[in-house]
Amino acid sequence: MKDNSKRAVILEAAKYCFKEKGFYGSGIDEIAKKAGITKSLLYYYFKSKDDIFIALLEESLERLLKNISESPSESIEERFENLLENIKKESDVLTIGLVDMLMEDAKTNMIIELSKLEFSESDVRRRVTEKNRFLYVMFIIRAVTFFSLGDKICDCFGIPVKKAEIINKEELFYLYKKINEGVII
Numbered sequence: 001m002k003d004n005s006k007r008a009v010i011l012e013a014a015k016y017c018f019k020e021k022g023f024y025g026s027g028i029d030e031i032a033k034k035a036g037i038t039k040s041l042l043y044y045y046f047k048s049k050d051d052i053f054i055a056l057l058e059e060s061l062e063r064l065l066k067n068i069s070e071s072p073s074e075s076i077e078e079r080f081e082n083l084l085e086n087i088k089k090e091s092d093v094l095t096i097g098l099v100d101m102l103m104e105d106a107k108t109n110m111i112i113e114l115s116k117l118e119f120s121e122s123d124v125r126r127r128v129t130e131k132n133r134f135l136y137v138m139f140i141i142r143a144v145t146f147f148s149l150g151d152k153i154c155d156c157f158g159i160p161v162k163k164a165e166i167i168n169k170e171e172l173f174y175l176y177k178k179i180n181e182g183v184i185i
Contacts, residue, residue, distance in 0.1 A: 006035075006037065006041070006045065007045050007055075009035045009036070009037070010031065010032075010035045010037070010042055010045055010046065010052065011052065011055060011056055011059070012035075013031050013032075013034035013035035013036075014026070014031045014034075014035075014049075014052045014053070014056060015056055015092060015093060016034060017030050017031050017034055018053070018056075018093075018096045019092050019096070022096070022099065023049075023053060023096050023099065026049070027049070028042060028043075028048075028049055031049070031052065053096065053097075056093045056096075057093060057094075057096075057097050059093075060090040060093040060094060061090075063086065063089075063090060064083070064086055064087065064090060064140070076176070076177060076180055077173075079176075079180075080172075080173055080176045083176070084143060084169070084172065087140060087143045087144060087147065088143075088147050090144075091143075091144050091147040091148055094140070094144040095144055095147075095148040097144075098141065098144055098145065098148070135175060135178065135179050136179055138175075139172060139175050139176060139179065142168075142172065142175075143172060146164075146165075146168050150164060150165070150168070
């Protein structure tokens, strides 16, 4: 039986390495060293660096889904704020996924992983239909993009970050309301 604490250590080490050097700049040797384990032990838990990344992405998305399913009794504004805060917490992993998605030779793909979202809770299933799952994926991608690149984009165009945050939040809330109403734009 595999030790889940070792698996968690490997995932944290990989997350750190991917954040510092990017997915393609990080190697299995470096991840094992950061985790304080041998490369063979790492391979006991994961077949490849891609498998590690997919595990990170799946866990990140599971946490987001858990947040979505646990907040149906809150107001739409509270659910929105809670979801945005959770996307921000997960943005390190999701940013790696965005970069990977944009690479032509990407072996993993955040879009494919996001499209596998299973909304099992009945209230969530009602709010997130097949038709607007696309919008949910785009919502997540837009939020992650802002959290990871917002400062750089604002610097480039001379836009105050606070003003951009307000504009982005207003637009995301509009999209979030449409998704929750089941309306396709």
